[in-house]
């Protein structure tokens with residue numbers, strides 16, 4: 069690979085930091101994070117060295133699904149502040165050289181959006197076709213599965229017009245009808261509205277679901293339940309809509325786009341992100357997240373941390389996008405547990421090193437890294453024992469559904485300690501004062517009790533903290549284009565504890581060694597491409613980063629401590 073031949077773009081070289089506003093910083097004591105809270109923390113965000121912030125939805129919303137149910141796309145959620153706050157936040161970011169990417173949630177709106185209020189009034193209302201309706205005289209509608217419905221049914225009967233409407237998510241999130249050109253135009257206008265304010269891109273919520281199959285045919289039973297995701301993502305007009313959106317809106321601005329790629333796999337991702345197709349820049353997939361996790365986020369087997377499978381998935385994704393398109397890399401976001409609990413270990417003796425190791429991985433792979441707030445200080449899962457502690461409608465509905473079916477609610481709760489979304493939504497731990505400095509009021513979701521030791525203030529000036537390791541790793545990636553564009557080659561694919569790979573650009577070769585286990589490893593040097601004459605002292609001179617203070621080699625082996633991460637410049 070030659071740098072001169074790379075199709076360089078700012079969004080390929082960027083590091084994205086995700087902020088879930090509800091849980092970042094509360095500025096007015098109501099227990100809910102808000103925009104002024106983020107403004108207060110702008111210097112902190114800048115100190116991380118990240119280039120882009122992706123902000124979860126902050127539009128007007130009744131908050132059935134924490135902002136993913138929008139009742140007005142051009143207003144700010146009152147709990148988060150107002151438009152003046154938003155503009156100040158955007159200006160504050162730009163003044164610090166940080167770009168702002170917003171969430172675009174246009175597969176569905178809130179049932180409290182004016183369009184839906186109109187749509188459900190009568191069958192001939194001008195807004196009727198803004199949503200998907202099935203007239204009751206045609207009988208029961210064909211099966212469609214819903215993530216958040218209490219019965220898993222995506223059709224909801226609506227009395228006033230004797231018809232069912234479609235909702236892939238909760239019944240308060242009716243799906244918008246993209247077949248309707250007027251609806252599409254409304255959405256494009258709204259996107260221009262935000263771009264004209266100066267935002268730098270959109271993360272597109274379940275964008276792969278926007279095209280529905282004509283006439284809602286019955287899907288093959290093999291696709292029932294959660295498997296419907298693959299059908300939902302293959303609507304016949306998806307690419308046509310995205311190309312239209314690109315032409316009408318995206319191509320007019322220097323911005324970035326990323327699809328939340330539910331149902332996107334290595335065999336079809338290129339259709340979405342190949343530059344010559346003029347659709348989107350990037351996609352993020354779910355293939356690694358689903359390893360070992362079954363329906364309702366139950367752990368179906370013990371392989372949820374199977375490193376060999378994980379390496380295979382991640383390597384296939386790298387390969388799929390090595391010549392066309394561009395990959396993304398992430399572990400955590402507001403829909404997944406804390407990365408250190410899910411992918412490594414949050415045991416007190418390992419948590420800090422394990423989280424640094426995962427940071428090394430995210431920031432040394434090919435593809436734009438999406439890094440979730442709080443992971444930089446190694447925040448871990450809260451693991452609620454009680455369903456009453458949960459706020460997330462997904463866990464609550466699945467719990468109720470399991471209870472109704474006479475299923476094992478205990479197993480569901482146990483699994484959700486590892487997989488549940490609320491684990492990632494607990495407030496950021498700023499310091500060791502009450503409520504971790506997040507709020508002076510009662511936090512909307514409990515603070516993880518480990519805040520007394522795991523917090524920003526404690527890590528801010530400690531040289532070997534998780535936080536300062538993250539900053540160092542960010543700088544390393546920013547200073548080293550091999551980590552961005554270099555060819556990726558996996559070594560020792562069958563090794564069950566070691567993830568090792570090289571990154572190669574022009575004449576430079578970097579070797580990344582990650583011990584994904586809680587036991588020490590010794591690995592044959594030659595298998596890693598390290599000559600057997602190299603000694604520890606020599607190798608140490610070429611170490612670019614190491615999450616331990618030392619690194620050990622014998623004549624024939626490299627020794628890695630539990631969760632040790634090292635990047636060595638081989639050439």
Ligand code: NOJ
Pocket residue numbers: 133136173237273274328402403
């Ligand atoms: C994906 C979002 O990330 C998630 O939080 C939300 O619940 C669903 N889409 C529905 O919008």
Ligand code: CA
Pocket residue numbers: 094095096097098099100101102147
């Ligand atoms: Ca607040």
